Amino acid sequence: MTTTRGPLAGIDELAASLRAMGSQVNLRVIEPAPRAPAAIRAAEEVFRRIEMTCSRFDPTSALMVANAEPDRWHVVPQECYDAIAAAAEAHRVTRGLFDPRCLRTLESWGYDRSLPFASGPVALDTPEAPVPSAPAHAESWRPGLDPAAGAVRLGPDPIDLGGIGKGLAVRAAAAELRDAGAAVLVEAGGDSYLAGRGPEGDGWSVGVEDPQGSEHPVAVLRLADVGCATSSLRLRRWQVDGREVHHLVDPRTGEPARSGLFAVTVVGADPARAEVWSKALLLAGAAEAAALADQHRLAALWIDDEGRLTCSPWMEPLVIWRSEDVD
Secondary structure (H helix, E strand, C coil), rough: CCCCCCCCCCCCCEEEEECCCEEEEEEEEEEEECCCHHHHHHHHHHHHHHHHCCCCCCCCHHHHHHHHHHCEEEEEEHHHHHHHHHHHHHHHHCCCCCCCCCCCHHHHHHCCCCCCHCCCCCCCCCCCCCCCCCCCCCCCCCEEECCCEEECCCCCCCCCHHHHHHHHHHHHHHHHCCCCEEEEEECCCEEEEEEEECCCCCCCCEEECCCCCCCCCCCCECCCCCEEEEECCCEEEEECEEEEEEECCCCCCCCCCCCCCCEEEECCCHHHHHHHHHHHHHHHCCCHHHHHHHHHHHHHHEEECCCCCCCCCCCCHEEEEECCCCC
C-alpha cells in the first residue's frame, strides 16, 4: 500500500495493487478517510477469497471440486455459491449468450492453466489431438441451487466462473471501500468500479482501449459511481496446433466467437452485470448488440473488425472524446 500526492496540489491518494484472478488489480482512494487503510485491506481480501474459491486453475478450489463431479451436490463457500447463482441468472437474462459451460472446450484448446498472454504471442502444441469442440447443451442451464445448505449441483457440464467472478469481486471490493475517501477506483483487468468525483474533481476519465493494439484509446468516457466492463479479443488469444483461438467461446457453436466485433464496453451501476453484458453483446454481433442494448437500456459501445465504433443512446452522454479515425 502506498500513499502519493494526487494530480492536484494538496490531494492525497492511497493506492494498493495485487495480482489476482488472472489480472492486475488496482485500488485507489482519493483524499482517504481514516478508515481507508483497513478498507483497502478488506478489498484485497475480497479478491483473494473469491480467487481461492472460484479459480479454475486450482484443482483444490471449491469450484473445481464441484466441477470434478458436476452431477453431484456440493456444499461450497458463500463466494462460490453466489458466483454460480449469479452465472445462472446471467444465463437466463441473456437467453443463453452468457454460458459458463465452456470449460471443457477451453481445456481442449490448452487453456487449462494460466497462459502468459502479456509476454507476447502464445502458441501451444497439444500432445494429443484436441477434443473436438462442441456447443453446449441446447437446453437452458439450470444448476441445482440450495441456498439454505449453500449447496450446488452443476451437472452435467463443468463451468468456468472467471469473468463473472471478477465482476463480483469488483462489486464486493467497491462495497468495502464505500466512504473510504472522496473518490474510489477498483480496477481488475477489463472490469472496474469508479466512485466519487475522481482525482481531478469532475469524475473519472476512462480510456477505451483500441482492440487493434494501438497505444491510443479509441474513446474516453467520463464516469462516476458506476461499473465499467470491457470484453475484447485483443489479449487472450493464442494458437493451438496452428489454429488461432481465443477465450470467448460462442455457446451456440462451441467455437471462438466470430461475430464481427472485436471489443464491447458496457457501463452500469453493477460491475458484474456490466461484465455479463459486455461478453453477451460481443458474442451477439453488431446488429443484435444494438437490439439488446436498446431492449435492456444498456450504456454500451462496440468496435467491429473494421475499427468502426458505435455507441448506444445511453452511452453517448458518457463519451467525452473519440478518435478521429473511427465513427
